[in-house]
Amino acid sequence: MTSSHISSRTAPLRKTALIIGSGIGGLSLGIRLQSLGFDTRILERLDAPGGRAYQKRTPDGYVFDMGPTVLTVPHFIEELFALERDQAALDAADYPPSTLSGERVREGVSGGPRTSDYVQLVPILPFYRIYFDDGTYFDYDGDPEHTRQQIAELAPEDLEGYEEFNRDARAIFERGFLELGYTHFGDPQTMLAVVPDLLRLDAVRTLFGFTSKYFASDKMRQVFSFETLLVGGNPLSVPAIYAMIHFVEKTWGIHYAMGGTGALVRALVRKYEELGGQIRYGAGVEEILTMPRPGLLGRPAAQGVRLEGGEELHADIVVSNGDWANTYLKRLPAAARRVNSDLRVRAAAQSMGLVVVYFGFRDEGYAPLDLRHHNIILGPRYEELLGEIFSGGVLGEDFSQYLHIPTLTDPSLAPAGHHAAYTLIPVPNKSGRGAALNWENEGPELVKRVMEFLEERGYIPHLAERLTHLEWITPDYFDQTLDSFVGNAFGPEPKLIQSAYFRPHNRSEDVAGLYMVGASAQPGGGTPSVMMSAKMTARLIAEDFGIHPEIAAGVPAGYPTE
Template sequence: MATPEDLTRRKVAVIIGAGIGGLSLGIRLQSLGFDTTILERLDGPGGRGYQKRTSDGYVFDMGPTVITVPHFIEELFALERDRPGLDGEDFPVSVREAERVTTGESGGPHTRRYVKLVPILPFYRIVFSDGTFFDYDGDPEGTRRQIEALAPGDLEGYERFHRDAQAIFERGFLELGYTHFGDVGSMLRAVPDLLRLDAVRTLFSFTSKYFQSDKMRQVFSFETLLVGGNPLSVPAIYAMIHFVEKTWGIHYAMGGTGALVRALVQKFEELGGQVRYGAGVEEILVTDEWGRPVDRPLGRRVARGVRLEGGETVPADLVVSNGDWANTYLKRVPAAARLVNADLRVRAARQSMSLLVIYFGFRDDGRPLNLRHHNILLGPRYEALLREIFGTKVLGQDFSQYLHVPTLTDPSLAPEGHHAAYTLIPVPHNGSGLDWSVEGPRLVDRVLDDLEGRGVIPDLRGRLTHLEYVTPDYFEGTLDSHLGNAFGPEPVLVQSAYFRPHNRSEDITNLYLVGAGAQPGAGTPSVMMSAKMTARLIAEDWGTPALRR
C-alpha cells in the first residue's frame, strides 16, 4: 500500500547519458517538477559532443560542430522550475521567418546569459575535386550567382527546387517536426501530404529532378551525411535541411560546442538536477507490475531504476535512455522483458555509417588559409563512394571530408599562432569487419597527404604540432554505439517516423528514449526536438506540474 510520503513526494527520474539530448530532457524534466539525475559513464558531459583539452593547449570538440535553430536553445534556457513550457506554438511567427544575422551575437536574451553564439557565414565552403568551390550561405541571390558561374543551366532548376524544398520544410518541419509517431494512425495521417510533396523518394533522386550538374546535385544533397544519412537512400523530406539552415542560419558557440554543453549542465543544475560522471549503467531494472522478476515476454513490465557498473542500484520512478538505441535494449534490458524490441528486430535494423575523425593542431605560418569555418572537401566520386560506405562497406581509394577550422572564428581553442582543426571522413561501421588498428593509420596518412597535396593546408606535415584520431572503435567502445555507428539507426524511409524507435518504450512502462536513436533523429536540433517530444510523453503519462499521485 502506498504511504502518504509516496503520494506527495516528487517523482524521481534517471537519464542515462549526458549528451545534448539527455541534458535537454533533464532541463525539461526539472521544469516539469521531477527530481532528475543524469548518469554519465564518461568523465565529463557531452556524449558525442564531448570536448577534449590537450596538455599542449588545444581544445577539440569531439563531435557536433554545426549549431542551427537557436530558438531551440533559447527555449531551454528560458525554462524555470515547475514551469515546463510544453504548451503553445512550437514555431511562433517570431521565429518562422528568415533572419540573416551577419555580425555580432545570435541567440536570444536567455541564451546570452549562459553562452555566446555567433553566426557563421558562409555556412559551408564546398570544395570540388577540381579545385572549384561553392560558398553556401542560404542567400538566394548569392546562390544564384554561384550557380550561374558553375552550372548556368541549373538556374531554372534551382528556382523549382527552392520552391518545392520550402513546401517540404513548411509541412515536414514546421507542422510535423514535433509529432511523435507512436501509432500507425499518426503515420497514415501524414502520408498523403508527403506523397503530394514527393518527399518519400530518395533525396538524391529528388535533387536530380532539378539539377543536371553533378556539382549542384552534390551541393544540395550532401547535408544528410552530417546526420548519418546516405543521400542515395534517405527520403526527400530531408530536403528541408536546406530551409532549416536558410531560415535560422548556422551558429557557433564561442569556446566550442563544449561551451554549449557546459551551459546546459549549468542550467540543469540551477534547476536542481544532478549529474554523476563515471557512472556507467549496466542494467535497467525491470519487474512485472507486482515487483517480481520478469521471466517471460508477456504481461506488464515496469522500469524501476538502474544498476551501475560498480553494482550500485539507483531506484527511479522512470528511466530515460539517451544512449544508443540498439545497445539500450540489447545490453541493458533483459531479453524476457522485450517483445517489440527483441534481439531479432534490433540486430536487423540498419545502423548509420561511422567516422574516422582526425584532430590536429598546426602552426600559422602567415599564409592565409583559403578555407572557411566549415568546409566540405568532396572527392572525385560521389555516388560510387556512398555505395561503398553504406552498401558494400569497404574503404575506397578516395574519400570526402568535412574539415572544421574553428580557430578562424575562435582563436582561443589553440595556442597563440596556431590553429586547431578536425577533419571527419565517413567510413563503414564495424559491421564491415575492417581492422581499424591497421586501416586507421593508413587512412590518416592518406588524408594528411590529400590535405597537403590538394593545397588545402600547404606544408601541413611540416606545420603539425598535434595529431590524434578516432575510428569506429571509439564509437563502439568509448561511446557504446552498436557496431560503432556514429548517428544511430540509419534514417532510411523504413526507419523514419513511426518506423524509427519510439520515444516511449513499446515494451516497458516508465522507460523512455531520447536523442539520436529516437524520433525524430540525429543532429543537434533534432535531439533537442526529441527532448521536447519525450518530455510531452512523460507529461501525458505523469501529469504536470506538481506530479502528485
C-alpha cells in the same frame, strides 16, 4: 514569450527520473524534467558531460570538440535556458519572426536574451564552403541571390531547376518541420495520417533522386543533398523530406558557440544544476532494472538501474540517451523485449562510421588559410563512394571529408599563433563486411592519406612541417568508448523504413516507465533534432503522469519568402 505553469494541485509530487547519458539530448531532457517538477539524476559513464559532444583539452593547449560542431535553430537553445523550476513550458517560445530571419543572422544577431546569460552564439557565414574535386567551390550562405549567381557560374543550366527545387523544398519544410516537427509517431494511425501529404510533396523518394529532378549537373546535385551526411544519412537512401534541412539552415542560419560546442554543453549542465538536477560522472549503467506486471499481457516496468560497480539506483522512470540498439540488447533481458527483440534490433541498418582526425598546426609565418569555418571537400566519386560506405563495407582509395577549423572564428581553442582543426571522414561501420576492417591498422593508414591530401592539394600548405598535434578516433571509439552498436556514429540510419513510426519510439513499447531520447530516437540525429527529441519525450512523460499544459505547435513562423 509564452509558457504554461503547473499549479501545486496538478504537479506530480517530486517524481524521480534517471537519465542514462549526458549528451545534448539527455541534458535537454533533464532541464525539461526539472521544469516539470521531477527530481532528475543524469548518469554519465565518461569523466565529463557531452557524450558524442564531448570536448577534449590537450596538454599542449588545444581544445577539440569531438563531435557535433554545426548549430542551427537557436531558439531551441533559447527555450531551454528560459525554462524555470516547476514550469510546464513545453510549448516553444513565441518569438516574433524578425528575430529569427536570415537577415538578422547576416547582421550578426544569434540566440536570445537568456542564451546570452549562459553561452555566446555567433553566426557563421558562409554556412559551408563546398569544394569539388576539380578545385572549384560553392559558398552556401542561404542568400538566394548569391546562390543564383554561383549556380550561373558553375551550372547555368540548373538556374530554372533551382527555382523549382526552392519552391518544393519550402513546401516540404512547411509541412515536415513547421507543422510535424514535434509529432511523435507512436502508432500506425499517426503515420498513416501524414502519408498522403508526403506522397503529394514527393517526400518519400530518395533525397538524391529528388534533387536529380531539378538539377542536371553533378555539382548541384551534391550541393543540395550532402547535408544529410552530417546527421548520418545516406543521400541515396534517406527520404526527400530531408530536403527541409536546406530551409532550416536558410531560415535560422548556422551558428557556433564561442568556446566550442563544449561551451554549450557546459552551459546546459549549469542550467540543469541551477534547476536542481544532479549529474554523476564515471557512472556507467550495466542494467535497467524492471519488475514484472501481473497478467499474461502485462508489461514489465522500469524501476531503476544497476551501475557497473553493482550499485542500484531506483526511480519512477528511466530514460536512455544512449544508443538504442545497445540499450535494448545489453541493458534489458530478452524476456522483457517483445517488440525490440534481438531479431528486430540486429536487423536494423545503422548509420555509417567515422574516422575523425584532430590536429593542431602553426599559423604564424605562413600565408593565411584560404578556408572557411566549415569546409566540405568532396572526392572524385559521389554515388559510388556512398555505396561503398553504407552498403559495401569497403574502404575506398578516395574519400570525402568535412574539415572544421573553428580557430578562424575562435582563436581561444589553440595556443597563440596556431590553429585547431578536425576533419571527419565517413567510413563503413562495423557491421557486415565492415566488421572485417581492422581499425588499428586501417586508421593510421587512412589518417596518413588524408593529411597528405590536405597538404598536396593545397588546402593547408606545408602541413607536415607545421603540424604540432595529431590524434584520431575510428569506429572502435564509438563502439568501445561511446557504447554505440557496431560503431555507428548517429544511431539507426534514417532511411524511409526507419523514419517516423519506423524509428525507435521515445516511449518504450516493451517496458512501462522507460523512455528514449536523442539521436537514436525520433525524430533523429543532429543537434536541433535531439533537442526536439527531448521535447517529444518530455511531452510523453507529462502525458503519462497526468501533466497537461497547453501545448503549442512548437516552432514559430517567420521563414523566408524566397
